[in-house]
Amino acid sequence: xxxxxxxIVYAHQSTGSFNAAAKDMAETVLTTQGCKVEVSxxxxxxxxxxxxxxxxxxxxxxxxHFQYGEETMLAWKEGxxxxxxxxxxxxxxxxxxxxxxxxxxxxxxxxxxKGWMDRVLTLGFAYTSEKRYSQGIFKDKKxxxxxxxxxxxxxxxxxGINGDMNVTLWPLQNGILHYCGFQVLAPQIxxxxxxxxxEARESMLEAWRTRLQGLLGxxxxxxxxxxxxxxxxxxxxxxxxxxxLAANEFGLSVGIHLGKPxxxxxxxxxxx
Ligand SMILES: Cc1cc2nc3c(=O)[nH]c(=O)nc-3n(C[C@H](O)[C@H](O)[C@H](O)COP(=O)(O)OP(=O)(O)OC[C@H]3O[C@@H](n4cnc5c(N)ncnc54)[C@H](O)[C@@H]3O)c2cc1C
Numbered sequence: 433x434x435x436x437x438x439x440i441v442y443a444h445q446s447t448g449s450f451n452a453a454a455k456d457m458a459e460t461v462l463t464t465q466g467c468k469v470e471v472s473x474x475x476x477x478x479x480x481x482x483x484x485x486x487x488x489x490x491x492x493x494x495x496x497h498f499q500y501g502e503e504t505m506l507a508w509k510e511g512x513x514x515x516x517x518x519x520x521x522x523x524x525x526x527x528x529x530x531x532x533x534x535x536x537x538x539x540x541x542x543x544x545x546k547g548w549m550d551r552v553l554t555l556g557f558a559y560t561s562e563k564r565y566s567q568g569i570f571k572d573k574k575x576x577x578x579x580x581x582x583x584x585x586x587x588x589x590x591x592g593i594n595g596d597m598n599v600t601l602w603p604l605q606n607g608i609l610h611y612c613g614f615q616v617l618a619p620q621i622x623x624x625x626x627x628x629x630x631e632a633r634e635s636m637l638e639a640w641r642t643r644l645q646g647l648l649g650x651x652x653x654x655x656x657x658x659x660x661x662x663x664x665x666x667x668x669x670x671x672x673x674x675x676x677l678a679a680n681e682f683g684l685s686v687g688i689h690l691g692k693p694x695x696x697x698x699x700x701x702x703x704x
Pocket of ligand 1: 444446448449450451452453534535536537538539540579580581582583625626627630633634637
């Protein structure tokens with residue numbers, strides 16, 4: 433792990449929070465192992481969440497019909513993105529591992545972190561229509577979600593009131609992280625820290641410490657390679673691939689389920 437650069441993108445308002453403790457633990461353990469750790473503390477930075485024309489300095493190409501993706505790609509190429517985005521681009525370019533640390537809000541990341549994703553994962557810099565998924569721009573980097581919930585684990589199960597956590601994680605892990613090419617490490621889920629004993633919270637943090645010590649040696653989650661899809665047929669799964677999978681018990685992934693049962697825990701554990 434020595435000399436590896438790690439970026440922690442962190443979203444919590446309070447230094448006394450469980451999220452702060454998880455972030456501090458990651459910073460301490462990874463630094464002790466010789467990593468260079470940078471933290472983007474989004475609330476402390478008052479990070480702007482909304483994707484607007486103000487993210488570009490100078491003239492925009494079409495003010496009347498402003499298209500954020502196209503305009504920011506042009507501004508990125510011309511070095512005219514706002515200073516806050518440019519600084520996050522620097523951190524992200526240097527990082528080999530990115531950890532997103534946050535409390536789950538409405539089944540996803542808090543708005544300030546979604547704003548970081550909207551604004552920092554700029555078209556051209558983070559993805560293009562040719563460079564995405566397994567051919568993605570960040571395919572040599574790893575990323576992971578580390579988050580707390582208010583709900584207990586049983587509530588986010590296939591029989592639980594919130595439904596299967598694997599379904600909840602698919603848009604973030606496939607639609608954002610893997611879309612940009614990241615190898616996605618299994619998420620670190622801290623279940624319901626406000627509703628458990630302090631001993632249980634401490635043991636969750638100790639488990640996180642242990643995991644962090646071997647984090648970079650972990651296998652990523654499995655996603656379907658981009659070349660399994662046929663660009664000439666609207667990026668449908670190739671027919672020969674479909675035929676090979678016909679007898680399989682499970683679908684390929686949460687989203688590409690082929691009308692079959694979901695492979696259990698495919699968004700939570702590597703190698704399933
Ligand atoms: C807008 C919004 C939307 C939400 N949506 C969802 C949702 O969709 N699904 C869901 O499940 N939940 C949801 N929640 C709940 C939210 O996810 C949890 O409240 C949050 O994840 C708890 O994490 P925290 O860091 O804020 O906990 P905190 O309340 O900060 O901490 C929990 C406890 O840990 C203690 N603690 C702090 N440091 C340590 C330490 N070092 N060692 C041991 N204990 C420590 C704290 O003192 C506290 O007692 C939502 C909440 C909001 C506000």
